[in-house]
Amino acid sequence: MVRFENVGMRYGLGPEVLRDISFSLEPGAFHLLTGPSGAGKTSLLKLIYLAERPSRGMISMFGRDTGTMPREELPPLRRRIGVVFQDFRLLDHLTVLENVALPRRVMGQTEAQYHADVEELLAWVGLGNRLNAKPPTLSGGEKQRVAIARAVVAKPELLLADEPTGNVDPDIGGRIMRLFIELNRLGTSMLIATHDQRIIERLPATRVLKLSEGRLATTNEPLQPEAMRA
Amino acid sequence: MNGINTASGLMPPDSASGTTLHTIVAVMSFLACLTLGAVLTLSRLASEWTEGLSGSVTVQLLPSPQIGGDDQLSDALRITRAWPGIFAARALSRDEAMGLLEPWLGEGNVLADLPVPQLIEVTLTPGRQVNLQGLSKSLNENVPGAHLDDHQRWNRELASFAASSEAVGWAVLLLITLATLAIVIFATQAGLQAHREIVEVVHMIGARDVFIAGEFQRHFMWLGLRGGLMGLGLATATLIAISLMWNSRDAPVGAQYLPQFVSAPQHYIWLLLVPAITGLIAMFTARMTVLRVLGRMP
Ligand SMILES: Nc1ncnc2c1ncn2[C@@H]1O[C@H](COP(=O)(O)OP(=O)(O)OP(=O)(O)O)[C@@H](O)[C@H]1O
Ligand SMILES: [Mg+2]
Numbered sequence: 001m002v003r004f005e006n007v008g009m010r011y012g013l014g015p016e017v018l019r020d021i022s023f024s025l026e027p028g029a030f031h032l033l034t035g036p037s038g039a040g041k042t043s044l045l046k047l048i049y050l051a052e053r054p055s056r057g058m059i060s061m062f063g064r065d066t067g068t069m070p071r072e073e074l075p076p077l078r079r080r081i082g083v084v085f086q087d088f089r090l091l092d093h094l095t096v097l098e099n100v101a102l103p104r105r106v107m108g109q110t111e112a113q114y115h116a117d118v119e120e121l122l123a124w125v126g127l128g129n130r131l132n133a134k135p136p137t138l139s140g141g142e143k144q145r146v147a148i149a150r151a152v153v154a155k156p157e158l159l160l161a162d163e164p165t166g167n168v169d170p171d172i173g174g175r176i177m178r179l180f181i182e183l184n185r186l187g188t189s190m191l192i193a194t195h196d197q198r199i200i201e202r203l204p205a206t207r208v209l210k211l212s213e214g215r216l217a218t219t220n221e222p223l224q225p226e227a228m229r230a
Numbered sequence: 231m232n233g234i235n236t237a238s239g240l241m242p243p244d245s246a247s248g249t250t251l252h253t254i255v256a257v258m259s260f261l262a263c264l265t266l267g268a269v270l271t272l273s274r275l276a277s278e279w280t281e282g283l284s285g286s287v288t289v290q291l292l293p294s295p296q297i298g299g300d301d302q303l304s305d306a307l308r309i310t311r312a313w314p315g316i317f318a319a320r321a322l323s324r325d326e327a328m329g330l331l332e333p334w335l336g337e338g339n340v341l342a343d344l345p346v347p348q349l350i351e352v353t354l355t356p357g358r359q360v361n362l363q364g365l366s367k368s369l370n371e372n373v374p375g376a377h378l379d380d381h382q383r384w385n386r387e388l389a390s391f392a393a394s395s396e397a398v399g400w401a402v403l404l405l406i407t408l409a410t411l412a413i414v415i416f417a418t419q420a421g422l423q424a425h426r427e428i429v430e431v432v433h434m435i436g437a438r439d440v441f442i443a444g445e446f447q448r449h450f451m452w453l454g455l456r457g458g459l460m461g462l463g464l465a466t467a468t469l470i471a472i473s474l475m476w477n478s479r480d481a482p483v484g485a486q487y488l489p490q491f492v493s494a495p496q497h498y499i500w501l502l503l504v505p506a507i508t509g510l511i512a513m514f515t516a517r518m519t520v521l522r523v524l525g526r527m528p
Contacts, residue, residue: 083434
C-alpha cells in the first residue's frame with residue numbers, strides 16, 4: 001500500500017537526511033521502524049503522511065504515484081492514514097472530545113454522526129471521564145492516548161505512530177502496544193517508529209525497517225509468533 | 231457537556247490577538263463612522279445651502295413716507311402669497327422680531343424704543359423651484375420700503391464653507407479607510423501567526439484548503455464585524471450627543487439659526503456600511519493569508 005523507490009530527502013538546502021530508501025508496506029501487516037535518534041525515522045513518516053516531499057525518488061501510496069498527483073487530491077489520501085505525532089500535536093483550546101473528533105469533522109461529518117463513536121473510543125483508551133478536559137491539563141500518557149484516539153477515529157487503512165511509548169511508563173506502554181495489536185487484528189496496517197528495545201522484542205512485527213544515518217540498513221522477516229501473547 | 235460548542239468552529243473563542251484585533255477595528259471603525267457622519271451631514275448642508283436656505287426667506291418692511299405701515303404689510307403679504315411656489319407668508323409680531331435680535335443685542339429694555347423693522351416670514355413650497363428674483367423685483371416695484379432678503383450672500387458663504395469642509399472630510403475618510411485596511415490586514419495576519427499550529431495540524435489530518443480557509447475566514451469576519459459594530463455604537467452615541475448639545479440651551483449663540491448639524495436617520499444606514507466593510511476586510515485577509523500559508527505546504 002506504500003512503496004518507496006530510491007527516495008532521498010533533504011530539509012531546504014541542508015544535507016540529505018534520507019538516502020536511497022526503498023521498501024514497501026504490506027496491507028494488514030505490522031511494521032516497525034527502528035534506529036537511533038536522528039536516524040531519520042520522523043522524516044520518513046513525514047514523507048508517508050505527505051507533510052514533506054522527497055527531493056528525489058518515487059513514492060507511491062495506495063497504488064498512486066504521489067509525485068504526479070495534483071495538490072487537491074492529497075487530502076483524501078491523508079484521510080486514509082492516521083498519524084500519532086511524536087509531539088502529539090493536540091490543539092490546546094479544544095477539549096479531548098473535540099480533538100479526537102477533528103478528523104471526522106474535517107471529513108464533513110456532523111456531531112450527530114461522530115459523537116457516539118468518539119465517546120466509545122475514548123472510553124476504550126481509558127479516558128471516558130476526561131471528555132471535556134483540555135490537553136494542557138492532561139498527563140503525558142493521557143495526551144498520548146488522546147493522540148492515538150484521534151489517529152484511529154476515522155478508521156484509517158494505515159496507522160503511523162512516532163515513538164508512541166516515548167513518554168510513558170512500561171505499564172502504559174504495554175497497554176498502548178496491546179491497543180495497536182488489537183487495531184492491527186481489526187485490519188489496520190501499522191508502521192510504528194520506536195527505539196524502545198523492549199517493544200521491538202515483544203511485538204509480532206512482520207517486518208522491521210532499520211534506519212541508520214538516513215539509510216535503510218536491513219529488513220528483517222517475522223519474529224517468533226509467541227510474541228503475540230506478550 | 232457545557233464545554234462543547236460545535237458552533238464555535240476550530241478557532242479559540244478569544245485569543246490575545248483576537249482582542250487586539252477587536253480593539254483596533256473598533257477604534258478605526260469609530261473614527262471612520264464619525265468622519266462619514268460628518269461628511270454626510272456636510273454634504274446635505276452644502277446642497278441645502280446651495281439650493282436656498284432650508285426653504286425660507288424673509289421680507290423686511292422699512293418705514294416709508296410713501297405708504298402707511300398697515301397698507302405696506304397687507305400689500306407685501308398679498309403679493310408674496312400670490313407668488314407661485316410660496317407655501318405660506320406670515321407677519322412676525324414685534325415680540326418675535328425682538329426675540330430674533332436678542333442673542334445679538336442682549337435682553338432688556340434697550341430695545342423698547344428701537345425701531346424694529348416689520349418682518350414677514352415666507353415659507354417656500356418644498357421641492358419647488360421658486361423665482362425669488364422675480365418676487366424681489368415685484369416687491370420693490372409695488373411696495374415702497376419692502377425688501378426681500380433671500381439670505382443669498384450668507385448662503386453662498388455657508389455653502390462654499392460646507393463644500394470645502396466636505397472635500398476635506400472625504401479626504402480624511404479616504405485616509406482612515408486606508409489606515410483601517412492596513413491595520414486590519416496586519417492584525418489579521420498577526421492573529422493567524424498565532425494559529426499556525428491549528429492550520430498545520432488540521433492540514434495534516436486531511437482537511438482541504440477551502441475547509442481550513444472557511445473556518446478562519448468565518449472567525450475573522452466575526453471579529454471584524456464585532457469590532458466594527460462596537461465602533462459604530464460609540465460613534466452613534468457621539469453623534470447623538472452632539473445633536474442633543476446642538477439643540478440644547480448650551481449651544482453656541484446663533485446655532486439655532488443654522489440648519490441643524492444633525493445626522494438624518496438615513497445617515498445611520500450608511501454608517502452600517504462601516505462594520506460590514508471591516509468584517510469583509512478581515513474575512514478576505516484571513517482567507518488570502520491562510521491559502522498562502524497552505525500553498526507552501528505539500
Ligand atoms: N525541520 C527540520 N529541518 C532541518 N533538519 C531537520 C528537521 N527535522 C529533522 N531534521 C534533521 O533530520 C535528521 C533526522 O531527524 P528525524 O527527526 O527524522 O530523526 P528521528 O529518527 O525521528 O530521531 P528521534 O528518534 O530523536 O525522534 C536529523 O539530523 C535532524 O537534525
Ligand atoms: Mg523522531
